[in-house]
Amino acid sequence: MKVAYIRTSTKEQNLDRQIHAVKKENVDKIFSEQLSGKDTKREKFQEMMSYVRSGDEVVIASLDRLGRDYSDIKETVRILQERDVRLTVLDAPFLHFNTGNKTLDKAMSDMFISLLGYIAQNEREKILERQKQGIIQAKLRGVYKGRPLKYHAQAKNPKDKLVFLNVSHQLEREIPIRQIARENGISKSTVYEIKKRIEEGVSSHG
Incomplete structure (x- = not known):
């Protein structure tokens, strides 16, 4: 195959x-x-x-x-x-290679x-370092705000707020990440991101 x-x-x-x-x-x-x-x-x-x-x-x-x-x-x-x-x-x-000698x-x-x-x-690390330096410089200039959060406790969109609250409740009940993602129509990485914010005590935007 x-x-x-x-x-x-x-x-x-x-x-x-x-x-x-x-x-x-x-x-x-x-x-x-x-x-x-x-x-x-x-x-x-x-x-x-x-x-x-x-x-x-x-x-x-x-x-x-x-x-x-x-x-x-x-x-x-x-x-x-x-x-x-x-x-x-x-x-x-x-x-x-095809030298005829397998070893x-x-x-x-x-x-x-x-x-x-x-x-x-090495190239990946260089890219990350350049991104990091760019963010630092943007913060110094006061123009960096980061990517806006979609799902949080104060989301303007009622559906996004509901997804956040539902995910929070399911995480408390220790429901598997894959199941949470499937039932809420979001990716597993989004569930992990919400979980991380909750653990860090940052449940709302800003």
């Missing part, structure tokens, strides 16, 4: 470019999700990892689609290699994957 895994960090981003790229590889199945790659606790990613078997091939548009953490990328690649699952990275065709091919591939994983994480 040839399967593809595609991911964007947010639902606002479009999956079309990745879908178009992997379909050119004649994949049999596509696992897709729109979720941060901060760790490997992603539903479709875990489904894909459980699905592949020895002799299969996993196709990804770029190495950072597996995740944004250097150690997570290396661990994922190691697991795939142990299962004898080939990894094809579309924007890094030079990773596919040498693997060693060279490992070296380049480690390097690319480090570069991906």
